[in-house]
Amino acid sequence: MSDEHAPPNATKEGPPSKSAKFDRRALLVAGGAVVAGAAGYAGYPFIRQLHAGRSPVFVAAKQKYDGPLTKTIHDGLLNCGVDPIAYNGKRVLLKPNLVEPMRGSPQMTTHPAMVVACAEVFLKAGARVSVGEAPGHMRDTEAALVEARLGEALLDAKLPFADLNYEESQFLRNAGKRSALPGFYFPQSILEADLIVSMPKLKTHHWVGVTVSMKNLYGTLPGNRYGWPKNVLHHAGIPQTVVDINASLPPTIAVVDGIECMEGDGPILGTSKQMGIVVVGADRLAVDSTCARIMGMDPSRISYLKLASEIGFGQMQDFLIKQVGERWQPLVSPFKVLDRPHLRELQTREAGLLTS
Secondary structure, eight states: OOGGGSOTTOOOBOOOOOOOHHHHHHHHHHHHHHHHOHHHHTTOHHHHHHHHOBEEEEEEOSOOTTSOHHHHHHHHHHHTTOOGGGGTTSEEEEEEOOSSOOTTOGGGSOOHHHHHHHHHHHHHTTOEEEEEEOOSSOSOHHHHHHHTTHHHHHHHHTOOEEETTTSOEEEEEOSSOSSSOOEEEEEHHHHHOSEEEEEOEEEEETTTEEESTTGGGGGGSOHHHHOSSOHHHHHTOHHHHHHHHHHHSSSEEEEEEEEEEEEBSTTTSOEEEEEEEEEEESOHHHHHHHHHHHTTBOGGGSHHHHHHHHTTSSOOSGGGEEEEESOSGGGOOOOOBOSOHHHHTTBOTTGGGOBO
């Protein structure tokens, strides 16, 4: 992850020392790149990633919505080099997923307990915390809050909510430059944030396979500029615009609600899948790649993750991700996907047998 996208105190470590031939060869290649000079180095995204070091991703298993989520999230942040104390007196905006909530489908939206727990972590550190979202399918944001049961939770916790669909917005140049869009209109609450916390629900997606922290940030763009749904972004290319939005935002980290998830026809019509995990990290690409692996997906086949990796946005290769907390391998539980060729291609061999 580049310094441009890292929180103020994110930690970096060098590549792991392993005996595997693949790792030794990669390190030799990286050494050759240093000799070749900066001009050559800039042309090799994989070598840039090696140079950047390993990105920590924290995975907690056996989590429940009525459990000690505040401690879990706090531990996860510290283990990933993000100390909430660094945000004392600063603005922290939590961005859950409220795409199109229905009371009978809790697997669709970020659970209120996750949002409140994350808020408590930063409030205890003295941060100025708010929650903001621009639901992609609902013009009535208040109705979305009610259906997701988040509105009442925010009132009880005395947390302010920013309706990002209707806030005043400002145009910023496209920092990613992967799509043809010259820039994006971001709401004022996004622009004023010292830190954004992407808080997605772990779900499948009928177009791109997986939606986690990076895709969740479509919800930082206002509906009064981009419509419901935000088809101008889809027409400009989902992989390209996901990367461009992420590259253009203020510093952003990820806290993933993977306790009750969605499989099948996500991100709206899928069915519930119990996983009981929380995933935390400062490198969104590393977080989403780890989540994809847990879901039985190959992140290198997921278009926007592959594109983000190619431009050096963060780490995608597993050996360049430092696991803290639980190991992801024992937690793998392949998610069902729609029986469509472009989705079956994303699955690992073991997951390929589980389609809906």
